[in-house]
Amino acid sequence: MKIDISNTDHYLVRALSFTVAAIFLYIPANLYPFMTMKYAGQYQKTTIWDGIKSLYEGGMWGTATIVFMASIIIPVFKLLSLFFIITTEYFNIAFNTRTSLLALVDFIGRWSMLDVFLVSIMVGLIKFGDFATVSADIASYLLGVVVIFTMLASASLSECHEEESIP
Amino acid sequence: MRNLILTLMIWIICFTAITFGVSLTYTWYKNSGKDIYISFKDVAGLIPNQSKIMYLGVEVGKILDLQLDEDTKTPWVKARINRKAANIIGKDSQFWIVRPELSLGSVRNLGAIATGDYIAVTPVKGEFSKTFVGLDADPVSEQFEDGLRVIIKSSTAAGIEVGSAVLFRDVQIGEVGHMDLSKDRRNVLIKIYIDDEYNNVIRKNSNFANISGFHASIHLFGGSEISLNSLRTLIKGGITVITPDMNSAPAKTGDTFTMLTHEQYQELQNS
Numbered sequence: 029m030k031i032d033i034s035n036t037d038h039y040l041v042r043a044l045s046f047t048v049a050a051i052f053l054y055i056p057a058n059l060y061p062f063m064t065m066k067y068a069g070q071y072q073k074t075t076i077w078d079g080i081k082s083l084y085e086g087g088m089w090g091t092a093t094i095v096f097m098a099s100i101i102i103p104v105f106k107l108l109s110l111f112f113i114i115t116t117e118y119f120n121i122a123f124n125t126r127t128s129l130l131a132l133v134d135f136i137g138r139w140s141m142l143d144v145f146l147v148s149i150m151v152g153l154i155k156f157g158d159f160a161t162v163s164a165d166i167a168s169y170l171l172g173v174v175v176i177f178t179m180l181a182s183a184s185l186s187e188c189h190e191e192e193s194i195p
Numbered sequence: 196m197r198n199l200i201l202t203l204m205i206w207i208i209c210f211t212a213i214t215f216g217v218s219l220t221y222t223w224y225k226n227s228g229k230d231i232y233i234s235f236k237d238v239a240g241l242i243p244n245q246s247k248i249m250y251l252g253v254e255v256g257k258i259l260d261l262q263l264d265e266d267t268k269t270p271w272v273k274a275r276i277n278r279k280a281a282n283i284i285g286k287d288s289q290f291w292i293v294r295p296e297l298s299l300g301s302v303r304n305l306g307a308i309a310t311g312d313y314i315a316v317t318p319v320k321g322e323f324s325k326t327f328v329g330l331d332a333d334p335v336s337e338q339f340e341d342g343l344r345v346i347i348k349s350s351t352a353a354g355i356e357v358g359s360a361v362l363f364r365d366v367q368i369g370e371v372g373h374m375d376l377s378k379d380r381r382n383v384l385i386k387i388y389i390d391d392e393y394n395n396v397i398r399k400n401s402n403f404a405n406i407s408g409f410h411a412s413i414h415l416f417g418g419s420e421i422s423l424n425s426l427r428t429l430i431k432g433g434i435t436v437i438t439p440d441m442n443s444a445p446a447k448t449g450d451t452f453t454m455l456t457h458e459q460y461q462e463l464q465n466s
Contacts, residue, residue, distance in 0.1 A: 170216075
């Protein structure tokens with residue numbers, strides 16, 4: 029038995045699976061706490077939205093905006109763009125828009141790791157033994173996987189795009 | 196062919212991730228509850244994210260946040276009721292803070308020393324509500340919930356307070372649940388809650404007497420006398436019940452009795 033599927037279709041299926049998986053992991057990443065702060069015997073779990081809110085209420089609206097951009101706007105934009113690219117690729121339309129969007133997604137890919145960096149910096153900085161510690165929680169791992177999946181999806185799409193534009 | 200295997204593997208990995216994400220979301224949904232707000236006069240002893248809402252020792256919710264109301268400056272408790280327990284909270288549910296009480300008059304809720312203060316709730320069927328007004332004190336021990344409730348009319352409430360014991364042959368059969376002035380302001384209406392088990396002790400012809408504190412009658416000639424009932428009634432006050440005829444008709448909830456004066460009480464005791 030010989031299954032004949034073109035290379036572009038392979039790349040497209042891969043990109044689609046990565047994108048769908050990223051969406052399904054992005055939902056719990058927003059619901060679960062991404063950081064646990066232990067302070068003087070009490071511990072507080074913070075979700076991404078809680079973190080943004082407390083940053084804003086604490087007067088650090090600049091940082092709040094950056095975290096909001098990095099962890100909510102950019103991932104959502106990225107996932108939507110990936111869907112758009114996959115659909116247009118499938119129907120083979122809007123070639124130029126697709127190309128520039130793909131370049132943009134590749135470019136912002138490196139910035140969406142920002143809150144994962146934020147947590148790793150906090151974990152490194154705040155370690156006072158039993159008195160105060162910060163540790164990464166499940167949502168930060170989920171976010172990390174989401175970022176990796178979207179990057180893999182955009183990589184698959186790039187290959188697909190190249191293959192299409194060569195002939 | 197290698198391409199196909201790679202695609203399949205990626206597909207399997209992604210499918211696993213999707214299943215994981217869905218199960219996580221479902222767990223979150225199942226564990227999430229309904230948020231309610233309860234206002235209290237004083238929330239000392241409650242700790243956000245740690246103190247619980249309990250019903251009969253079972254956790255039904257958790258306290259998320261304590262905050263002061265901007266206008267009235269009274270504290271608010273934000274709490275999350277577990278999804279499974281949400282149906283026991285109705286809009287008439289009562290909330291009160293359980294604190295360990297260790298005083299001369301009574302020793303109660305010692306368990307709260309270890310667990311920390313918590314909020315207790317009475318279950319009520321009915322539509323859900325988001326805001327509640329918490330009680331300042333517990334709404335009378337739950338053991339008296341089903342029992343008889345009678346009112347005693349007295350000219351004074353000297354020595355009696357909410358929580359004072361109601362004694363029959365020096366055994367506690369109930370406690371004072373509520374006190375108020377009568378409409379014409381001439382009497383004190385003391386509502387007592389009798390333990391279900393001892394309902395039949397109160398009959399239509401029962402007499403009630405205030406035995407709070409101690410009574411001293413000092414005579415210049417002929418000897419003095421000090422009578423003291425018990426340390427507990429000395430400190431927390433108490434009402435004693437005398438039922439001379441156990442064959443009399445039993446009292447019903449809402450019946451009103453008149454408190455004996457001290458002289459009447461002594462007369463009754465001597466007869």
